[in-house]
Amino acid sequence: MHLWKAIGFTTLIYFAGIIGISGDYYEAARIDGATKSQMALKITVPLLTPLIIIMLILSIGGMFRGDFGLHYFIPNNSGxxxxSTDVIDTYVYRALREVGNxxxxxAVGFYQSVVxxxxxxxxxxxxxxxxxxxxMW
Structure with missing residues (x-):
């Protein structure tokens, strides 16, 4: 479910990165006789490497963040x-709603953010x- 949700946004990010690459690189490679796969491996991937690394760093930061909507509304909080669907975000919500703690x-939300x-x-x-x-910095 998460892949279906995130693949569109991620595709747009990488598509914007590819559009930002100057066409002069590809034109020079075509003149030199490079194939499309060679242009992809020698031009596109190296120029997208900073974007790939930034997306990786941001996804590592969200490793302990669960998708609240996916884990709460899809199973409908079924007992x-x-x-199997309880994550930190649903625990925080349940602790506030049911227990009132x-x-x-x-503390759990702060710990999740610090990690x-x-x-x-x-x-x-x-x-x-x-x-x-x-x-990034």
Missing amino acids: FLFS VSMSA GLVLVLAANGIVRKINPDHS
Whole structure:
């Protein structure tokens, strides 16, 4: 379900990145006799590498973030599916709605955000050590 939801947005991001590549590169490659697969491997992929790395860093940051709509509304909060569809986001909502424990749900939400931030900083640090030009900051 998540792939069906995210594939359109991701496709648009990469399509915008491909459109941003200057046509002069492809024209010069055509004049030199390059095939379409060679142009894709030698021009498109290297020029999209920064975009791919940024999308990877952002997806690593969202690793502990569950899709609330997918995990709450699709199974309809069914007790039978509850053990396999419960994620941090639905736990925070359930703790607020049913138990009324504001401090616990705030702590869990804050922990989730801090872990996401640490993962983004770590992934960006690794990318900065490998290639400083491709890191976010």
